[in-house]
Amino acid sequence: MTSPLRPSRRGLLRHAGLGLTAIAVPGWAQRVSSGLAGRPTLAGPDIALTVDHVPATIDGRTGHAISVNGSWPAPLLRLREGQRTRLAVTNRLAEPTSIHWHGLLVPFQMDGVPGISFPGIAPGETFTYEFPVVQSGTYWYHSHSGLQEQMGHYGPIVVDPAGPETVAAEREHVVVLSDHSPLHPHRIFTKLKQQGGYFNYQKQTLAGLIAGRDQSAAERRDWGRMRMDPTDVSDVTGATYTYLVNGHGPQDDWTALFAPGERVRLRVINAAAMTNFNLRIPGLALTVVQADGQYVRPVTVDELQIAVAETYDLIVTPEDRAYTLVAEAWDRSGMARATLTPRPGLTAAVPPLRARPLATMRDMGMGAMSGMAAMPDMPGMTHDAAPMQHGMRDFATAPELPRTPAVQTIAPMPTDRTGEPPQGLADTGHRVLVYRDLVALAANPDTRAPSRQLRIHLTGNMERYMWAFDGVKLNAVTAPIPFRQGERVRVTLVNDTMMAHPIHLHGHFFELVTGHGDHAPRKHTVNVAPGGTVTFDLTADAFGDWAFHCHLLYHMHAGMMQVVSVRPDGAVAGA
Secondary structure (H helix, E strand, C coil), X not given: CCCCCCCCCCCCCCCCCCXXXXXXXXXXXXXXXXXXXXXXXXXXXXXXXXXXEEXXXXXXXXXXXXXXXXECCCCXXXXXXXXXXXXXXXXXXXXXXXXXXXXXXXXXXXXCCECCCECCECCCCEEEEEEECCCCEEEEEECCCCCHHHHCCEEEEEEECCCCCCCCCCEEEEEEEEEECCXXXXXXXXXXXXXXXXXXXXXXXXXXXXXXXXXXXXXXXXXXXXCCCCXXXXXXXXXXXXXXXXCECCCCCEEEECCCCCCEEEEEEECCCCCCEEEECCCCCEEEXXXXXXXXXXXXXXXXXXXCCCEEEEEECCCXXXXXXXXXXXXXXXXXXXXXXXXXXXCXXXXXXXXXXXXCCHHHCCHHHHHCCCCCCCCCEEECXXXXXXXXXXXXXXXXXXXXCCCCCCCCCCEECCCCCCCCCCCCCCCECCHXXXXXXXXXXXXXXXXEEEEEEEEEECCCCEEEECCECHHHCCCCEEEECCCEEEEXXXXXXXXXXXXXXXXXXXXXXXXXXXXXXXXXXXXXXXCEXXXXXXXXXXXXXXXXEECXXXXXXXXXXXXXXXXXXXXXCCC
């Protein structure tokens, strides 16, 4: 059997002959950390960053990565609200690169998305980003070029408030979660195009059926007729990934120090390419105080799922003993692990991986039928004495969708799932954060009622590994989504697929419609559950063209991306 900390690995990339420079570990990511205080950081107003290749060693094995300023992960940027920052980025790669300042509100020309907001940074060139820092909180930065983000081109950003800190803490640590593979990301993508479930080594088996595990024989037959795999939770898994905390694998055991009784702030960032993490610290309550850099009313839980590209700030008050920070991959094919301890060398038990989740009827968008046994993909059936269409490929359910190869399934009865624990966390026996737990600490800046509504479908085709908005891949999009500058729009995302999608809108925050009125939580990234919907209100106050995409890297690369165009008259630029 493989270790719960690190599933089996298949080979390493050779880096000989690439002219790689020696790698440095930045101060904030040192294996034993006393916290951010006193650690060297890059602070404004003038910062120079150089992007290059390096060999990276994880759990004693060396592979190829991308560095910033010779370090991997990238340096911590510490900015201050109200300052004007200039970041000169030099590209020493043999291909174009870029940096997107994830969650920071910047002019669109400084947003760092090649082909949308600027041309990118060519090899050997330097591009200077310059913008005012108009907010505080926890954010991060990463490449938006090709698949470089998967190779380690990411780092944390901490923005200190212009005035007093809202939440007091005696110590703070940055916790950057990520996934790393010895396979080059283009090889990973090729394998996914050839077979969508290539990395899924947790399928149901005959032995499991005989032992009474997982689905019954009848359920397996029904799902087989629909060509649906209930174990298909994550496209890229621990079969190739090692899951990291601050660039350290589970065996490396990144260690955060504290003094007993201190209030410790954990700034948690999910910088993974394809992995949502279920985060918990057994024996320690987690008080959520910030989501996506925005303060929320403190809410205490035992576990939370942090989707790709989200950030959460947590307050913990540990006692005089060691604790294990556990970040299980959402499909439970592996975990990232770290230790919180009052003294170096002191560790806590590492819990085994929990049973992997199985998709349900609710994940298929069957809504009220979620408690029923699985049914084959038939044209219609009767439920509660009323004829209802339940076909997973019935375009009558969403007549606005085009009949393209990027629409393999349509959720017949999608429901708002923001009040439900994320997939696989409903039966933990302890408190799990749900989106409806989040309430903004301060009143929302814009409380106008929306003047119009927009419904956007998240669609895909696993057999051909195609992903899209409204059935249209990015390379087939003919016009951006237009917004009139300053207008208030209610947007509903409908997930017609059986996989969760963390959706990110550049240049804006939006307010989740979860029943909290003028204290709705403000986010820049929201995870849309399979077969579910999420509704948010958006004030389109940022002029320019902005990327709008799924933050699962290979989904974005396969087409789930659009452009939002904000203009004074709502017209599309160049039209």
